[in-house]
Amino acid sequence: MVSFIGAGPGDPELLTIKGKRLIDSADIIIYAGSLVNPKVLADAKKDACIYNSAGMTLEEVLAVMQEGEAAGKKVVRVHTGDPAVYGAHREQMDALDKMGISYEVIPGVSSFLAAAAALKKEYTLPGVSQTVILTRMEGRTPMPEGEKLLDLARHQATMVIFLSVGMLEELCAVLRQAYRADTPAAVVYKATWEDEKIVRGTLTDLAEKVKEAGIRKTALTVVGDFLGDDYELSKLYDKTFTHEFRKGVEP
The missing domain is CATH 3.30.950.10 (Tetrapyrrole methylase, C-terminal domain)
Incomplete structure (x- = not known):
């Protein structure tokens, strides 16, 4: 299975626990080197094969995934932020569908x-x-x-x-x-x-x-x-506002 991982905005501590676990245990890591903070990969296995996709084509990225899957390797594709926003990972997932390769998506902090x-x-x-x-x-x-x-x-x-x-x-x-x-x-x-x-x-x-x-x-x-600084206070915490969990008081 290929794991698409949202690596967060930059601070390695904003990588999700699940994303970090998958990166740290991966055999093959393909990461968007032009945007992803390399510190996100700091605890990767010493023998992990790491590819920077900044200079790769879609076909080259997919070839690495396909070869890794065929060899029984654990492959992770590391995107910046959350891959659902300008992540260009849909085309990769569609290609994996055609290859019959399963995958998962781990959301990140955009x-x-x-x-x-x-x-x-x-x-x-x-x-x-x-x-x-x-x-x-x-x-x-x-x-x-x-x-x-x-x-x-x-x-x-x-x-x-x-x-x-x-x-x-x-x-x-x-x-x-x-x-x-x-x-x-x-x-x-x-x-x-x-x-x-x-x-x-x-x-x-x-x-x-x-x-x-x-x-x-x-x-x-x-x-x-x-x-700016001008806005109305939220009704959620307004003492006069009744909702499912609290009855408001008369104003």
């Missing part, structure tokens, strides 16, 4: 969640936003109809934008067509890594601040009033 933790903010605030949109700028990979950045921005939801910090000036210009120019925004570079950086600003000045910080890749952009 970088968008690590970014919120780094910012010490909550994406969903009562009275501000109850929706989080995960997306990216259109680049070499086109966006499907209706998913252009401006289409999504018109919802005024919290936005988390992957793979786009290198186009930040254009990104902010597009968002200013739907959001206020002073809408708070931030860029989180390598959330939870030792060299993590956070740049805060608005849709007006964020691009210039990020340029000055020298950030060009491996970063998330987050946008929305959740970054």
Whole structure:
């Protein structure tokens, strides 16, 4: 069986217990070396065969999996964050299905969640936003109809934008067509890594601040009033609010 593992955002302590157990006991490890912190592999077996997929093609990755499975080896495929978000692992799973090779997926902590933790903010605030949109700028990979950045921005939801910090000036210009120019925004570079950086600003000045910080890749952009300080208190802990586990008092 091949195990696809979400390696978390960077900090090796944010690897799940199950993911770590599988990595540490694997015979063959294929990891996304351009993004995964190599410290995640620190306790791998000394005789484990380790492949960095950054320079490999899909066919080469699949060949390693197929050969490992045929030899009765324990194979793990280590992705950054959670593989369900921009992980490109569906095509690998479909290929394994055709080969008759079984697999499992171990979820991980996505970088968008690590970014919120780094910012010490909550994406969903009562009275501000109850929706989080995960997306990216259109680049070499086109966006499907209706998913252009401006289409999504018109919802005024919290936005988390992957793979786009290198186009930040254009990104902010597009968002200013739907959001206020002073809408708070931030860029989180390598959330939870030792060299993590956070740049805060608005849709007006964020691009210039990020340029000055020298950030060009491996970063998330987050946008929305959740970054501000005005919101309503949750009903969940409101003493006047009744729910399944507690009867509220009269106001």
